[in-house]
Amino acid sequence: MQCDAAALGTTWPDISLIKAGGGLAQPVHITHAGDKSGRLFAVEQDGRIRIIRAGRLLAAPFLDISGRVLSGGEQGLLSVAFPPGFASTGRFYVNYTRRPDGATVIARYRVTLDPDIADPSSEEVVLVINQPFANHNGGQMAFGPEGFLYIGMGDGGSGGDPLNNAQNHASLLGKMLRIDVESGAVPYGIPPTNPFVQSPGYRPEIWALGLRNPWRFSFDRQTGDLYIGDVGQNLFEEVDFQPASSTGGENYGWNVMEASQCYQSASCSPAGLTLPVAQYDHASGDCSVTGGMIYRGQKYPRLRGVYLYGDYCSGRIRGLLADGGSFQNTTLLDSTLSITTFGDDESGGLYLADQISGSIYRIIDTVSGIPLPAGRESFTFPAAESPVVALDPSLMNPFGFGPLASGGDILEFQLALAQFTAPVDLYIAYSVSTDPTNVFLVRPDLSIQTISIQDAQQLLSGQPAPGIEPWQNNVAGPVDVNPFTLPATDLSAGIYTVYLLVTPAGRLDSYYLGNAAFVIP
Ligand SMILES: [Ca+2]
Ligand SMILES: [Ca+2]
Structure with missing residues (x-):
């Protein structure tokens, strides 16, 4: 048969x-x-x-x-x-x-x-x-x-x-x-x-x-x-x-x-x-x-x-x-x-x-994966409870914020991406409204690195900034990880914006930059 x-x-x-x-x-x-x-x-x-x-x-x-x-x-x-x-x-x-x-x-x-x-x-x-x-x-x-x-x-x-x-x-x-x-x-x-x-x-x-x-x-x-x-x-x-x-x-x-x-x-x-x-x-x-x-x-x-x-x-x-x-x-x-x-x-x-x-x-x-970014494209995603995995970057919502998004008091951060058509570097960072001069970058070991807003802008202009490295490099996906779970009481009050930067592996000339915001009252 x-x-x-x-x-x-x-x-x-x-x-x-x-x-x-x-x-x-x-x-x-x-x-x-x-x-x-x-x-x-x-x-x-x-x-x-x-x-x-x-x-x-x-x-x-x-x-x-x-x-x-x-x-x-x-x-x-x-x-x-x-x-x-x-x-x-x-x-x-x-x-x-x-x-x-x-x-x-x-x-x-x-x-x-x-x-x-x-x-x-x-x-x-x-x-x-x-x-x-x-x-x-x-x-x-x-x-x-x-x-x-x-x-x-x-x-x-x-x-x-x-x-x-x-x-x-x-x-x-x-x-x-x-x-x-x-x-x-x-x-x-x-x-x-x-x-x-x-x-x-x-x-x-x-x-x-x-x-x-x-x-x-x-x-x-x-x-x-x-x-x-x-x-x-x-x-x-x-x-x-x-x-x-x-x-x-x-x-x-x-x-x-x-x-x-x-x-x-x-x-x-x-x-x-x-x-x-x-x-x-x-x-x-x-x-x-x-x-x-x-x-x-x-x-x-x-x-x-x-x-x-x-x-x-x-x-x-x-x-x-x-x-x-x-x-x-x-x-x-x-x-x-x-x-x-x-x-x-x-x-x-x-x-x-x-x-x-x-x-x-x-x-x-997976082979019909997310294409590599051809330019500098930015997206704003809703603070969903669960990521939406999609092959079209404008339709995906890679972030999930867990119970926090529905009024709970635990921040459970989830990142989910379909496979890319070629390896990419992934950067994760966040900013908070009470500190407009700094950006907080997630390092490969999940520790937090504070960088200036100028360094972050330099990164997005395509210039490598000293001491800045991707959270994960050279990955093709699919990605389905839950890097953080922490009580919201560990975060000070403010409007938090989480960023995901996806670049072709080893390059900064093009990217997908996504952001999603949540509030700690
Ligand atoms: Ca029987
Ligand atoms: Ca039969």
Whole structure:
């Protein structure tokens, strides 16, 4: 199934990861609410949903149902799905493993009057699916383009699907389900266009069958095509594809086949089965696919249309690109992360979660980096809580001031830059309104060097000033550092202006000069 991308003329992105949030406990799902709030929602496996706003993790969970959730291994709170209209209805859906019996629960919750806090007592159970074994619970949910809720269900667990659930028409296990949860039917409705509503012996909730453990599926936000990462048995991991034009009913093959190889017996017929569009074996440390998402953002043209997916065991990130009727597949990055999920924000930016560190990373294309400054360009940036990483210097906001920017009393200074197209020197300095004759330069060891305003102006005129050196020299990035955290009480009152000077390595004739101000009252 693998094609030679070079022969087909594809220019693959050169991806890199920039940390976009941390402090999460076992994150397993990332999504947004589609309500233009700009919030990212991260699901913690033990039963909490956390909000990341402008790069900062809010202290209070959006939802905490850890008392209901059986967590560990493949069990836990596994996903949240926000329906179209959430901004006005405040209703959303979760998929979790229930205490004490391990059954899968699909439930509806509501937000409170505070949009950052949901009501844990608002639960309305939509669907309960009993689980014969602890593993293979699927767990992803997402609303399709037509507004119905899709639920990915694993085969129930153990190994090899001993109960033959995935091919059993009367079982909801090993299936992709599609139900109507938003039209008012209690507990849910069956879309009349589901493929098996007229078929005797079939559960009408079934949209597709023959899945082993669909660990993450997603819809292409542009086309409506569906991509499913289905975890394999001992030999192969696979990605399944369903075009937006599908009327459902696909049989993805398990446990007749594992990917494109017969599983139960040496020979089998693939007739009527939909084989994966990509698969890989376990020879290089891979063992469990984490289905991903298609990038449809604006920032990284070479990423557009690429389906990014990963492997939990190897940390490898692969790219899949639909090319007419075929698919190209390549390895984009070997990471060291335990990738549990990919997710997107409202503008189409892509993220992934690392289960071990509890961090979320933004995925960027690094070769289309920030160009070197061609002249002397100055920018004023807002004192944001979180830097905005962008390839256009006029759009980036490299500074983050942490809680101070939102009225707190800790100055947490963060600097984040995408990769540059060639090495640069970075200078950081600040001035304070109460001392107009001096500029305070950050030295490589983070100590502070006081220089005169004349020396600073000399630097900006392109003349090296004696004794002045960059904070970091000859770096290409990406940069994501947090050099300072200090109490605001350590700073005297005044208006502080922080400067970032970016010059081509070893030169001062051109630069980007950015500044951002904050006030210590
Ligand atoms: Ca199970
Ligand atoms: Ca399959």
